[in-house]
Amino acid sequence: DTAVSQTPKYLVTQMGNDKSIKCEQNLGHDTMYWYKQDSKKFLKIMFSYNNKELIINETVPNRFSPKSPDKAHLNLHINSLELGDSAVYFCASSQGNLRQPQHFGDGTRLSIL
Amino acid sequence: DQQVKQNSPSLSVQEGRISILNCDYTNSMFDYFLWYKKYPAEGPTFLISISSIKDKNEDGRFTVFLNKSAKHLSLHIVPSQPGDSAVYFCAAAAANDYKLSFGAGTTVTVRA
Numbered sequence: 001d002t003a004v005s006q007t008p009k010y011l012v013t014q015m016g017n018d019k020s021i022k023c024e025q026n027l028g029h030d031t032m033y034w035y036k037q038d039s040k041k042f043l044k045i046m047f048s049y050n051n052k053e054l055i056i057n058e059t060v061p062n063r064f065s066p067k068s069p070d071k072a073h074l075n076l077h078i079n080s081l082e083l084g085d086s087a088v089y090f091c092a093s094s095q096g097n098l099r100q101p102q103h104f105g106d107g108t109r110l111s112i113l
Numbered sequence: 114d115q116q117v118k119q120n121s122p123s124l125s126v127q128e129g130r131i132s133i134l135n136c137d138y139t140n141s142m143f144d145y146f147l148w149y150k151k152y153p154a155e156g157p158t159f160l161i162s163i164s165s166i167k168d169k170n171e172d173g174r175f176t177v178f179l180n181k182s183a184k185h186l187s188l189h190i191v192p193s194q195p196g197d198s199a200v201y202f203c204a205a206a207a208a209n210d211y212k213l214s215f216g217a218g219t220t221v222t223v224r225a
Contacts, residue, residue, distance in 0.1 A: 004156070031211060042115070043157070043202065043215040056212055090156055094211075099164070101147055102213065104156030 003027050004105040006091050012111045013081060021076045021108045023091030031055075032074035033092040033102060034066060043090065049074055050096060078110075086112045116140045117205050119216035127224050132190040134219050136203030139184065143205040147213070148177060148188045151200045160201075161188070193223045 004025045013019055025032065033056070034046040048056035049068040063079040078085060088109050092102040118137045126132045134148075144165035149157035163170040163177045163186070170177050176189045190197055203216040 033211075041200075041217050043204075045212050045214075048211050050211070058212075092156075099145055099162075101159035101162060103159065104149075106154065106156045 004091055004093055004103050006089075006105040006108050008108060009106065010109050010111075012113065014113050015081055015083060017081050018077070018079045019081060019110070020078070021089055021091075021110075023074045023076070023105060025072055025091075025093040025103070027093055027103060028095075029093035029103070030071050030096045031094045032068065032071075033094075034074065034076050035090040035092065035104075036060075037088040037090060037107070039087070047074075047076075081110075081112050083112050086110055115214075115216070116143075117203055117214045117216040119201075119203055119219050121219050122217070123220045123222070125222045125224060126193050128195060129192045132188075132193045132197065132221055132223070134188040134190075134201050134203075134221070136186045136188075136216055137184060138186075138205050138214075140205070140207065140214070141184070142207040143214075144208050145206045146177070146179060146186050147204045147206075148175075149202040149204060149215075150197075151202060151218070157202055190221075193221075195223050195225060197221060198223045 031050045033048045035043045047066040052068045065077045068074045088107045090107045091105040094102040147162040148160040151157045179186045200218040202218045204213045
């Protein structure tokens with residue numbers, strides 16, 4: 001049983017394209033996150049939704065737009081992809097209590113040609 | 114501006130010995146700390162956490178120590194096993210903040 005699942009696992013695309021990454025969790029959590037792991041391996045928070053409301057919106061280009069249709073899903077849409085967007089993107093979820101650990105998906109490796 | 118730092122990118126240890134991973138932080142508002150373990154091509158998996166009201170938390174072979182005055186925490190794994198070979202991330206959060214700040218990770222290799 002996959003707790004946090006992301007699709008696709010790999011995404012190779014051309015510069016300038018628009019792409020989406022989907023995330024679903026079956027843990028019953030009410031908070032979901034998107035992280036970016038860059039070439040230096042740092043995991044950096046991008047967005048977070050709590051009960052479908054945006055609660056964290058870090059300084060990311062507005063080409064990135066998260067969408068949460070319900071508590072179990074948080075998708076990430078990226079417009080006009082650039083070379084610097086190449087990274088591994090991780091989705092995570094947690095229960096609303098701030099002292100609960102986050103559970104991560106296996107990541108989506110995005111490569112821009 | 115990295116607020117969580119893991120200054121050792123790698124650590125090699127013999128099976129059965131102790132692994133000690135270090136983490137330093139700069140934000141004095143951090144009051145909750147976690148360690149995650151990550152295998153290649155998988156997401157990070159939660160390992161152990163500690164609140165700032167404690168200075169030690171133990172779970173089986175894993176113990177986390179927190180030194181608030183030094184803004185330093187460490188993870189001890191004893192005894193180390195081959196399955197412990199992975200990347201370990203230190204993370205921290207401030208009170209009333211959902212955001213986790215991560216270190217760059219330490220790659221642990223356990224030699225047979």
